[in-house]
Amino acid sequence: MNVKELDREYIAGTYARFPVVLTHGSGSLVYDEAGKEYIDMGSGIAVNAFGVADGEWISAVTAQLGKLQHSSNLYFTEPGALLAEQLCSRTGMKKVFFANSGAEANECAIKCARKYAADKYGADRRYKLVTLKNSFHGRTITTLAATGQDEYHKLFQPLTPGFVYAEANNCAALRALVEGDENIAAIMFELVQGEGGVLPLEYDFVQCIKELCAERDILMVCDEVQTGNGRTGTLYAWQQFDIVPDIMSTAKGLGGGLPIGACLMGEKVKDTMTPGTHGSTFGGNPAVCAGALNILGRIDDKLLAEVRAKSEYIVSELSAAPGVESVAGLGLMLGVKTAKPLDEVVTACRENGVLALTAHGKLRLLPALNIPMELVEKAVAVIKAACE
Numbered sequence: 001m002n003v004k005e006l007d008r009e010y011i012a013g014t015y016a017r018f019p020v021v022l023t024h025g026s027g028s029l030v031y032d033e034a035g036k037e038y039i040d041m042g043s044g045i046a047v048n049a050f051g052v053a054d055g056e057w058i059s060a061v062t063a064q065l066g067k068l069q070h071s072s073n074l075y076f077t078e079p080g081a082l083l084a085e086q087l088c089s090r091t092g093m094k095k096v097f098f099a100n101s102g103a104e105a106n107e108c109a110i111k112c113a114r115k116y117a118a119d120k121y122g123a124d125r126r127y128k129l130v131t132l133k134n135s136f137h138g139r140t141i142t143t144l145a146a147t148g149q150d151e152y153h154k155l156f157q158p159l160t161p162g163f164v165y166a167e168a169n170n171c172a173a174l175r176a177l178v179e180g181d182e183n184i185a186a187i188m189f190e191l192v193q194g195e196g197g198v199l200p201l202e203y204d205f206v207q208c209i210k211e212l213c214a215e216r217d218i219l220m221v222c223d224e225v226q227t228g229n230g231r232t233g234t235l236y237a238w239q240q241f242d243i244v245p246d247i248m249s250t251a252k253g254l255g256g257g258l259p260i261g262a263c264l265m266g267e268k269v270k271d272t273m274t275p276g277t278h279g280s281t282f283g284g285n286p287a288v289c290a291g292a293l294n295i296l297g298r299i300d301d302k303l304l305a306e307v308r309a310k311s312e313y314i315v316s317e318l319s320a321a322p323g324v325e326s327v328a329g330l331g332l333m334l335g336v337k338t339a340k341p342l343d344e345v346v347t348a349c350r351e352n353g354v355l356a357l358t359a360h361g362k363l364r365l366l367p368a369l370n371i372p373m374e375l376v377e378k379a380v381a382v383i384k385a386a387c388e
Ligand SMILES: *Cc1c(COP(=O)(O)O)cnc(C)c1O
Pocket: 100, 101, 102, 103, 104, 106, 136, 137, 138, 139, 190, 194, 195, 223, 224, 225, 226, 227, 251, 252
């Protein structure tokens, strides 16, 4: 059997894959088994922050692999400690818990929010989290409950209780919900709803969340799993909204292609998680953290300025293109509404050598942060032609 047949036979049918078998790549170019070249405008869903087979990252990971690939969390190791230090010094957050995925980073954020409230107000009282309609927070039973989309919930009842949903960008409705419920511990949100269709929250709505949190000692939890690590043109998206979260989760791009999740805790909750309250066998794996440390160190002001410049180019080119109805997003996290049926556009892109993603009826672009301008221009030309 070939790869596609083996996969269909033996891998659980949870994915509707594009009909491409990828074998290797270099930077923002990837190749399939027939040798066809593609410009990768998805970077493994915002994971390969510096593209494929990045030399510096490989060196960082392999150097650590040659020393100690795993130790368990019963011992101290250097890479995780250095990574946590850099995450804190660049965000003002105080403590980091390392997990292995976005959903797990969010699980930690949710546990931390509930424990803060239980410690301060008594268990079984302030246990609820407000999340937003159309959000996405992961696939575990609890992060599914946090995800404000009914179609993900239907077949998996009962989900973890304690989540209530508010409409994004509706301050009055959020205020009414929060003021009408004494049991709210936290408000959790993505600053740009990714899976939900690449929709940035309005600045004023984010200020509304900030005010409500301050008035009522409610924790502000930012899910930066997708928006984080330079994706939106700042290290973390909240840095563009005049807020400082109490808890922040991130994952995807942080590991440069290896699995990592991180839950960052601010001043209020820095001592909430105590020995025995949480843990992870693989969390903080030294090889993964060594790679992440290399990635994070390279997301500097120069790279972030380039992310913003490439974003401006893509937005200005595509918003003026025939067949494009709208372009939304921040930085290199963009959603394009097309007049033509989306699957036609994605297929035309692929046939012409551009891999693009979709989200809620939109073409979704998440290229590597260091994609060369020349490849951006080529990809934009292919996307324009596919939309027309
Ligand atoms: C991808 C994503 C998650 C889930 O991350 P996994 O690593 O797949 O568990 C959670 N939140 C947001 C905003 C995401 O984009």
